[in-house]
Each structure stands twice: as structure tokens, then as C-alpha cells.
Amino acid sequence: TCDNESGGADFVTASELPTTLPIARTDTCELRHKAVSANMAATATAVHRKGANGSLRDTARSSGTQTPSIANTNGAVPSNQPPTSRPSSRQSKYKHTFPVHSYARTSPLSHDAANPPSFFGFRNLMGLVLVVSNLRLMIENFKKYGILVTLSGAAIRRGDWTWFGVLYIITPCFLFVAYAIEALAAQYAKGKVAERKRKEEQVKKENHTDIDVDGTAERNEKGREGVRKTGEAGRRHVFSTWRVIAFCHGLNATTMLVIATYVVYYYIHNPGLASFAQLHAVIVWLKVCSYAFTNRDMRHAYVNTAGASSAINSLESSDVLPSLYKSCSYPNNITLANLSYFWWAPTLVYQPVYPSTERIRWDFVARRAVEFFILCVVIFVACAQYAVPLLQNSLDSITHLAPLAILERILKLSTISLVCWLAGFFALFQSFLNLLAELLRFGDREFYSDWWNCCDLRSYWTSWNKPVTHFMKRHVYAPMVGRGIPPQLAQLITFLFSGLLHELLVGVPTHNILGVAFLGMVIQIPLIYLTDPLSRMQGHNGKLAGNLIFWISFCFFGQPVAAIAYFFAWQAKYGSENKPEWPLQGLSNR
16 A cells, blocks of 8 residues: 555555556565555455545455445445455465455344255155154064965955945946936926926917007906916925925935945945945945935926026026036936946036046056056055054053053054055045046046145145035035025034044944044044134244144044054954954954
8 A cells, every 4th residue: 555646545456456567667665565455455345445536436346347335435344245255265365364254144044044945955854764764664563573464364255245246236226216216307397397388378378468548558467367376386386396306316315325334234244345335335325415416406497497588587597507517408417328427427426517538548547557556555565564463462552441552552553544544545536536537538637635735624624535525515515504504503514424424434344333433523623623723824833833733633643543443343343352353354253
């Protein structure tokens, strides 16, 4: 630094130094001063140069390009902003002096971090720990039990197969009985529409108009009264007929479900095969109900609007019948082909028309079939090799009512039950239903949504099984609300009805109506109201807490408890304390 002619000091950057010093100038002191100035300028973030007019101007150097300075008027660098450049160690003569802590920074895992880091590595670590932990458990299981998976251990009695086949053939017949009932109802509806048209034409002919001297037209009051009385009598007759048709549909559906439940409970011993038979019966029962409910509304709209020119009737028809149904309106939808498609369609809600795809992708079908087969094998191996021994070892703890031992068994069973449930969910809702939808060119394939991200239990129950959710909303919840029942009470009734179906699907195949499945659904009700506010909270903490409550109830206090309860009841009814049974594989002492 050298004094200038005005008495001040000039600070210059390295770029302002001449590339070649004048040869005529050989003053050693001056050369030394210029070299020191260059080194100091290379390490500075910003400099001030006093001009001839006494003003200050900022200059900065970054990679050889001048950028706006961040220095204050007093030359200090703000502590919360990074410097514009850092000199290279090769450029600086004083290599121990370049600033390391030049501005304020936060730790990456702090809540106030400006740019939170990615947790990609931690996710990999958690996945690795999960794999290694389960691998250790598999090795431990193999050392303790050996290989328990055998096809002979999965043998099912011939009588079970016989009754299963009989039920599988008989159950869909009730769906075609519903078709026969609806076909008769459609013929009746056609007759009433034709009769009404004839009466309207007759009234128009008999009705005459009297013209008075002023030219005013008056309708015959006697004719109008006759039309009104005829219409009221016809409506009463139609509604009484609708009640008879509804009774026939209800009797048909109830008979089918009662017969299937009776056969499963008393004649199909194997609970695995019995579960498939009972599930098939419940599915067909729900389809029969949906077929009857939907056609009842369509038939009512047809009778009230067909051939009518009233604007009110036309508006009612457009409200009841969506535009999607125009290509197959009532009664044209009452055909065997239409019913057969609904029988196999991956839905529980009847519609005359469904959205469809253009063609069948056979490669897609093959992939879904392979997925379904592999997942079925995984579930079978997991149950035979891990779940059954674990359940057998839990019997002693339950018999002696040891709380800590029971809790340890529940926690240990939660892992394998979760694996089996997730594999079953993917096999059914992703692989099998998509395979069936592709073969039928069924277009709407939203069989589930992202239930694993749910922040409240209400969202879980409405998103993990969309076919059942659509049925409950369309045929149970909405009609109750439409008849004046408060929505909260309608939701409660719908949930209790779903609990009854769960008990029917679990208690009947295991031949033990314990009410555990129904009670498990009832316990969910206070948890639903507990987690509802969490999902509406602002920020991340509420949603995190709701999701954790969902997973805890799902993994630890739901399926494992129900599995242990029904297994213990099975062993108490069919098993032996000295010779443990494998009920999931069809073995018994009898």
C-alpha cells in the first residue's frame, strides 16, 4: 500500500496490476509494495477505492469477473452471507490465513436448516436393517424347526373339496334368480308404461274443449278429475308391486347367504378353503343386492318418465339416470349377457354400462398372473413355516394368561402377519383384480388408493378397499342420508354393518363366532374420531402422529390379536394339548 498524491491510500485488485512492470522502474521498495498489494487483494472479498472526487466504489472479484459487492459502507462483510470468492491456496502466499468460517450456517439436521438434506441414505439403511433382521429370523427358524413346508401337510379332506365345489356352482345361481325376478319386473314395467300411454290417448280423445263467447278455452273438469284418480290408483298399484319385487329379491339374497354360511360352518372343516367359499358367497350376495337396488331405481324412473312429455318427469329421468347409461337404458339392460359381465366384473356395484378399454393386453395379463402365483406361494410358505409354529408356541402363554408373554407373542406375530397381509393385498387388489379387469376390458381400475399414507383411520377404511367402499356408500350410506338420517349416525351404522361382514368372513370359516373381528371394527370408531383432528392440523406433526397411530393399530393391535384369538379358539375346539394341530393346513385329530 502506497500513499497517493491526495494523501489517501489506494487499494487495488490483482486485475488492476499491470501484467508487465515498467523496466525503467527499478525501485525495489515499489516492486515489493506492488507484490504485497496483489497478494492482499487476492485474499480480500471486496475492496474500496477512493476516487479523485472523494466517493467510494465497491469492486469484487470472482473467477476473474467483477460482480456486485456485498460489503457494507464500512468495509465489513455481513455475517449471514457467504463471501463471493475464496482464493486458491496456490494463489495465496499466506496459506494459513484464508477464512473458513466466513458466514453463519446451521447444522443439516436442525429444524431451521435452509436446505434440509435428503434421507436417501437412511432409507437404504433402514431397508438393509429390515432385510438383515428378517434374514436372521429366517435362519433362526430354520435351525429350530427345519423345513415345515410340505404339500402333504397342506392336504385337505375330500369332503371339504366336494362341498366347496357344490357351493361354487350353486351360489351364482341365485344371481340368475335375481335376473329372472328382474325380467318379470321389466315385463310388468313395460305393461304399465303401455297402459298409461293408452289411457292418456283415451283421455285426450274424450276430453273436449268448450269455447265461450270471449274465446276462452276451459278443460273438462270431470275429465281432469278422472285422469288424476286413475294416476293415483296406478301409482299405488305400482308401489305395491315394487314391494313384492323387493321382497322376492331379499328372500333370494338371504336364502343364498344362509345356505352358504350353514354349509361352510358345518361341512367345510378346513378354514382356508372355508374362507374362500364364504368370501365368494358374500361377494355374490353383495352383487345380488346391488343388482336389485340399481334396477329398482331405474325401473321406477322408466315407469315415471317413459312416454311422458312433462318437463318435471324429464328432469327426474336425467337426475336418476346418468348419461353413461344411455347406450343401455332400462329395460334393455335386463339380459343374460349384461348380468354375466357383472358377475365376473371386478366391482360390487352394478351399472348397465362400465368404462372399457380398447383391447386386451396379453403381456399385461401374463405379468399379473405370474405375480399372483408367486405371492400365493409366498403367503403359503410364510404361514406354514413361520406363522403356524409361532401360533402354536403362543398357546401356553394364553392358557396361563401371562400378559408379558402374550404381548411378546403379539409383537413377534405382527411381523409375519404384516408380511402375509401385504402380500395378500397386492395379490388380490393389484394382481388378480387387474388381471380380471384386463380380460373383461374393465376400464375403472382404482381398486385402492394410497392407504399407507393415511393420517387418520377414516381415510384408511375408505381407501384400502374401494369396491366395498363404493358399495357401502352407494347402497347403505347414501340411501340413509337421503331418508333424513344424520350423516354421523349413517356412518356409524355403515361401519357396524361392515363389522358384521368381517365377523362373517372370519368367524364362520374358523367355526368360532367369537365377535373378535366385529369388536375390532367397533374399537376403530373412537380411533377414527381421535385421528380426524390430526389430519386437519396445519403442519407436518399432526399428519405424522395420525399416520403413526394408524400403523400401530394396524400392525400390533389388529391382525395379530385376532389371529391369536381365533387360533386359540380353534385349538380349544379341535386341537390337542399333547399333539398341536396345524389348522391352516387342514390337519386334525378326528
